[in-house]
Amino acid sequence: MNTEVNIKGKNMDKSNLESTQEFYDQWVNMYKATMGKLVEMPAVGPSREKSEKMMKGVSTFVNLFAAGMDTSSNLQKVFMEAMQKVQEKIPADMDGDISPEKYKEFYDIWIQTYSDTFKDFAKSGHFTSDLGKLNAHLMDFQKYNREMLEENYLKPMNMPTKTEIDEINKELYTLKKTVKELARQIKELKENK
Amino acid sequence: MNELKLNEEYDKFRHGIEILMKPPEFSVATTPSQIVYTEDKMKLIHYIPAVAKTHAVPILIVYALVNRYYILDLQPDKSVIKKLLEEGFDVYVIDWGYPSGSDRYLTLDDYVNGYIHNSVEHIKEKCGLDKITLLGVCQGGTFSIMYSALHPENVQNLVTLVAPVNFDSNKGILNLWAKGLDVDKIVDYYGIVPGDFLNSAFLLLDPFRLMIDKYVGMFERIECNPEDTTSQIRNEDYIKNFLRMEKWIFDSPDQAGETYRQFMKDCYQKNLLIKNEMMLNGKKINLKNITMPVLNVMAEFDHLVPTDASIPLADAISSTDKDTLVFPTGHIGIFVGSKSQKEVCPKIAAWLKPRSFLNGNGNVKAGSVKKELPKLVTEKTESVKEERSKLAKEKTLEHNIKKRKPKVNKK
Numbered sequence: 001m002n003t004e005v006n007i008k009g010k011n012m013d014k015s016n017l018e019s020t021q022e023f024y025d026q027w028v029n030m031y032k033a034t035m036g037k038l039v040e041m042p043a044v045g046p047s048r049e050k051s052e053k054m055m056k057g058v059s060t061f062v063n064l065f066a067a068g069m070d071t072s073s074n075l076q077k078v079f080m081e082a083m084q085k086v087q088e089k090i091p092a093d094m095d096g097d098i099s100p101e102k103y104k105e106f107y108d109i110w111i112q113t114y115s116d117t118f119k120d121f122a123k124s125g126h127f128t129s130d131l132g133k134l135n136a137h138l139m140d141f142q143k144y145n146r147e148m149l150e151e152n153y154l155k156p157m158n159m160p161t162k163t164e165i166d167e168i169n170k171e172l173y174t175l176k177k178t179v180k181e182l183a184r185q186i187k188e189l190k191e192n193k
Numbered sequence: 194m195n196e197l198k199l200n201e202e203y204d205k206f207r208h209g210i211e212i213l214m215k216p217p218e219f220s221v222a223t224t225p226s227q228i229v230y231t232e233d234k235m236k237l238i239h240y241i242p243a244v245a246k247t248h249a250v251p252i253l254i255v256y257a258l259v260n261r262y263y264i265l266d267l268q269p270d271k272s273v274i275k276k277l278l279e280e281g282f283d284v285y286v287i288d289w290g291y292p293s294g295s296d297r298y299l300t301l302d303d304y305v306n307g308y309i310h311n312s313v314e315h316i317k318e319k320c321g322l323d324k325i326t327l328l329g330v331c332q333g334g335t336f337s338i339m340y341s342a343l344h345p346e347n348v349q350n351l352v353t354l355v356a357p358v359n360f361d362s363n364k365g366i367l368n369l370w371a372k373g374l375d376v377d378k379i380v381d382y383y384g385i386v387p388g389d390f391l392n393s394a395f396l397l398l399d400p401f402r403l404m405i406d407k408y409v410g411m412f413e414r415i416e417c418n419p420e421d422t423t424s425q426i427r428n429e430d431y432i433k434n435f436l437r438m439e440k441w442i443f444d445s446p447d448q449a450g451e452t453y454r455q456f457m458k459d460c461y462q463k464n465l466l467i468k469n470e471m472m473l474n475g476k477k478i479n480l481k482n483i484t485m486p487v488l489n490v491m492a493e494f495d496h497l498v499p500t501d502a503s504i505p506l507a508d509a510i511s512s513t514d515k516d517t518l519v520f521p522t523g524h525i526g527i528f529v530g531s532k533s534q535k536e537v538c539p540k541i542a543a544w545l546k547p548r549s550f551l552n553g554n555g556n557v558k559a560g561s562v563k564k565e566l567p568k569l570v571t572e573k574t575e576s577v578k579e580e581r582s583k584l585a586k587e588k589t590l591e592h593n594i595k596k597r598k599p600k601v602n603k604k
Contacts, residue, residue: 111405118399118400119398122370129373131373131374132374133373135379139382162384173298
């Protein structure tokens with residue numbers, strides 16, 4: 001297989017990873033059309049609330065997984081592009097006996113090329129979009145896990161939860177702010193006496 | 194030859210590890226100071242003046258919430274604060290501390306109209322003044338701009354150092370990334386946004402240099418002359434300097450969630466500040482309210498706050514006495530680079546000195562400044578050009594020397 005792909009206008013050989021990416025894309029599409037619909041079906045019965053929450057976790061995980069695959073696939077393409085550039089830049093006399101000087105020369109070429117290629121990619125819309133999506137799905141997934149932990153473990157064990165601590169923190173913040181404002185007003189009144 | 198070179202590389206690595214295994218003692222923020230005011234986790238630090246008679250108007254330095262203020266006082270020979278003290282200024286710094294869970298609801302208003310305002314009021318009261326000089330650094334510069342627009346009556350001079358005001362810049366990678374972030378999800382999950390989360394974004398800016406090459410470079414700089422005691426001292430000093438910077442980079446306080454939310458959304462995503470549309474506690478921040486003398490200092494090779502993020506400040510404000518300085522350095526180099534002590538600090542001091550007079554009532558003397566203004570903008574253009582060509586020449590020379598004379602172990 002030697003078809004070509006285009007990343008930011010630069011051609012490179014199609015990697016095996018693309019086939020993997022295609023596989024995962026198909027898998028996600030298939031999931032959404034079949035299992036995904038089943039998972040998102042409204043639950044019924046006495047435990048419907050809990051069941052629905054539990055099932056939501058599957059979609060959250062699948063979204064994170066898909067975003068992770070997109071990101072790693074794009075990163076892999078960048079690495080391959082960088083690797084190809086390194087190969088092009090390596091002088092012909094690098095073959096054979098590698099001296100420390102040659103090794104250093106290789107290292108310098110390698111770090112410079114990888115750094116420049118990644119920086120270019122980091123500026124691209126691809127990366128910004130990947131980063132945004134991955135981060136959003138990661139936050140959803142972690143939030144979901146915390147909710148499940150609170151719901152299924154901490155609350156039944158009568159343990160304080162993060163949600164409850166946040167409520168107290170908010171109360172504390174409001175109180176502190178009120179105290180500060182009152183102190184300021186008292187100071188002003190004293191000064192105006 | 195190969196074996197010799199290999200031995201040299203190995204010796205450098207071994208020496209580096211040996212120095213690290215001894216745990217070299219190093220300290221940061223060593224300029225003598227005292228805490229004069231505290232509020233929640235915020236501390237107002239006053240530095241002991243270095244001269245008997247200081248300039249009348251004190252300087253309050255407002256640093257960013259990201260990382261710590263002591264980059265301005267990293268070590269005695271790389272200290273913006275020490276330099277300002279030596280130039281005869283009375284210097285205060287806000288240390289924001291390390292926010293924890295109870296600070297997650299702190300807002301931008303709490304920082305600007307709360308902590309900064311209360312610090313300014315404290316200094317004014319202590320010094321018996323009506324106005325002080327604000328020197329804002331990076332995000333702290335943005336906060337200082339907000340404060341100066343909301344409380345112009347308290348600010349005699351405003352100096353901004355690598356401070357963004359226009360966030361719609363395509364030159365800054367962080368600006369691009371920020372636009373794609375779902376800030377609400379981040380804050381809703383974390384509450385207090387971890388410093389490590391932000392640090393990972395900074396590392397992603399150039400992961401190969403920042404996570405690999407930096408450490409390779411550290412070992413490369415080690416000199417291998419076991420019999421030469423001065424080279425051992427140089428090695429140890431170098432490692433200490435490296436560790437100081439390393440400590441600062443990874444000493445990243447967490448961020449108060451609500452402040453992070455508003456800063457990211459209003460500034461990075463909607464760019465409201467420069468449009469005079471940003472609100473703090475229901476009050477619009479109008480940059481046209483800034484009428485005091487303003488010095489805007491930038492770094493030409495700043496990858497975090499590119500110059501086009503700072504330059505628009507000049508046109509957005511009403512001040513007639515305003516200057517811009519651009520130095521051929523980077524975002525951190527402006528504080529700790531070789532130019533910082535030799536050029537950046539002296540030029541800031543030269544700009545501030547004639548603007549730091551008092552009249553007989555203890556107020557800032559009106560109209561006492563203009564006559565003594567150094568022409569910094571013109572000077573800047575020339576100095577930058579000179580510096581650039583000097584730098585380019587030096588680099589070429591260094592490169593040629595390296596090419597011609599590979600280092601040989603003196604064993």
